[in-house]
Amino acid sequence: MRFEVLVEVRLRPGIADPQGATVERALPALGFDGVGAVRVGKAIRLAVEAADAEDAAARATAVADRLLANPVIEESVITVAP
């Protein structure tokens, strides 16, 4: 079966996020009060041929660990479309 998988790559907690900080600083000037804790990451969509959803998640996790995320500063969250 073919599964649609969403890989969210985000900075590990505690790693400075220059993009998030810059977006956050821009918000008050645009009138958006009360919006904070901005963190910028990547959303990567994959189509994965796999036996079942669990297998698809495992394969996407392997791709994320090997290539999509840099484990020194990033972590990934895998979501398989139902």
Place this chain on the structure above:
Amino acid sequence: MTARLGVVVFPGSNCEHDVVRALALTGAGPAGDGDGAGAGVTADLVWHGERSLAGYDAVVLPGGFAHGDYLRPGAIARFSPVMAALAAFAADGGPVVGICNGFQVLTEAGLLPGALQKNRGLRFVCRTVAVTVATDRTVLTEGIAPGTTLALPVNHFEGNFTCDAATLERLRAEDRVVLRYAEDVNGSVDAIAGVCNEAGNVVGLMPHPERACDALTGATDGAVLLGALVRAARRRAGVAQPA
């Protein structure tokens, strides 16, 4: 007997000719033209598809945008065929220097610790900055007194050196911070501009020494660093150092 330096070319590298030219000015001449032969050193380009680095006595990963910097700088380049040979060369004690994008490639490949994040403030920096040599135990700084300040050009968006507290502690304890900015350039932890591996034979730095090797263009401090690399290459090749 001639020591040979290889400058790796990835698709998207753009400083490789500058590095070969700078090495020529510091004692290594481009292969084939006879320049520098008297100094016992030569430098030439190595395509990233090569699977062997046999015959090379030092390797430089130049600046640029290897594989377009897609995904992350260095993320794709680390899988280029030459990288397995480079890892073996480094493990064997071979001198390896990554400049700017080359530094990013070395961290992605796990040959150097940490990562290079987007600059603080998302500011692209392109100017000459003051950099201080922090250790002389590397192939790029041997013979240069720690504390020496060099004026070197930087030219990057993702040069903000980042690592966790434990890694930073280890880098300091093991004397592996090679260069520090004398000013805050990009938000790097501990103002780190360059680091090395445990043995000191693999060095990565964000500044471009190859752009500061010719008095004609106003600066020669980069030749101090590349001169040390050329000496390391001669030593590995068993070639006598010129008097």
